[in-house]
Amino acid sequence: MTPFTYERAADRPAALALGARAGAKYLGGGTNLVDLMRETIEQADVLVDVAGLSGEIEATGDGGLRIGAGVKNTAVAADRRVRDGYPLLSEAILAGASAQIRNMATVGGNLLQRTRCGYFYDDAARCNKRAPGAGCDAIEGFNRIHAILGASSACVATHPSDMAVALAALDAVVTVEGISGVRDVALVDFHRLPGDTPDIDTVLTFGELITAVTLPPEGFARRSTYRKVRDRASYAFALISVAAALDVEDGAVKDVRIALGGVAHKPWRAATAEAMLKGGPATPAAFQAAAEAELAPAHGLRDNAFKIELSRRVIADTLVKLAARQESL
């Protein structure tokens, strides 16, 4: 780890002033950043500890929830309002990492964990994300967990957050603040596809700080679920995951949300599938067709092509089960 100075921000204005310094990085729980700094993949001259700021979950005027960026992952998953109104979010958070890490990690930090793969950590390997222009050893290497959608010739890494996949499905909004002001960014627009600049994971500009994530009033409650497929039963990144919500009325799809994890450089909102399903019949054949359309542009590498068929099947099966659950309500 290269040397740095540590500053605990007393409040948000102080954090923004410190965060605007050259070489500054914000520190949440540190579960990803400290690890990457130890490997010298990340460096900072100043670490600005913001974990003590924005620690509340509050109801919004329109019936939604505003989750402070400093709230711990466990606290979100265990919050009664989240469990009742947005169980999809609780389930997704609980599918991620371990209890120890969820106790440390903040909501803001979870979103800002690096999109990454094993080659990003291996400084003997070429990685455009770690060293722009160096090349990518993953594309023709061991790429079982890598991206099948939205990848580029520069990078095939995936964003590992489960929480962010649920937030993508729920139409969450990320509030960010910099010294020049506050702005809201839709969660689905917050992370970037790699293109030819895979070293840039998000749309944040230097010095900007995530202050909150806001959930709209519609949480889909019992009509939603998070399904994660991984190489072991617990504490592993997703091979693929599906956050889904389905609202069926008189046999037709009134509303549907589908977001995928483990398939792309960012949480992947399945807009093609959603558009096909909305207003149409809530049947297994329709679910299957929508899943096929969503995966039509997918591209498999040597080891990960199985994820294309796996994604199709898990999307369709998840929707079938959500439809059945509504018939039984």
Place this chain on the structure above:
Amino acid sequence: MQFVVNGDHVDVDIDPRTSLLDLLRERLHLFGSKKGCNQGACGACTVLVDGARINSCLALAVQYQGREITTIEGLGAVGALHPLQAAFVEHDGFQCGYCTPGQICSAVAMVEELKRGVPSYVSADVGAPEFALTDDEVRERMSGNLCRCGAYNGIVDAIRDTYGATDVAPTTREAA
């Protein structure tokens, strides 16, 4: 920097790069917490901060100034074992013992999470008022602590024997 470690006030001058684990082991000579992977994957470094379990290897000590840290040395001692320590002995909850301090710290906090109504990924309904201490729940909630010797069955037995079965009907989450 000041900390409260196992009830004792500690005042040390350390580099901000020092992990909480290295503070405990290298400066305070509390060798119970182990450095396994040093990257948050194995759980051998698990300690309690204000009662919550964390990976001390991924924590910078400076982040936890002023907090109450509890390690295995603060839970039990030779001749005065914590009930869960005694249960690990009784149920063969270890072979080499390297992961054991982390397992025990983790389990002590895990049971508190269960009492607070924190759901898990295998809970059938995250909205349920409480969750039973079933084998499935224990295995999921303890999945951040690896045991290379494979003493998992004994670990589950020790935890369930110490903290008992609850009256809540066991449920398992089904897909979708």
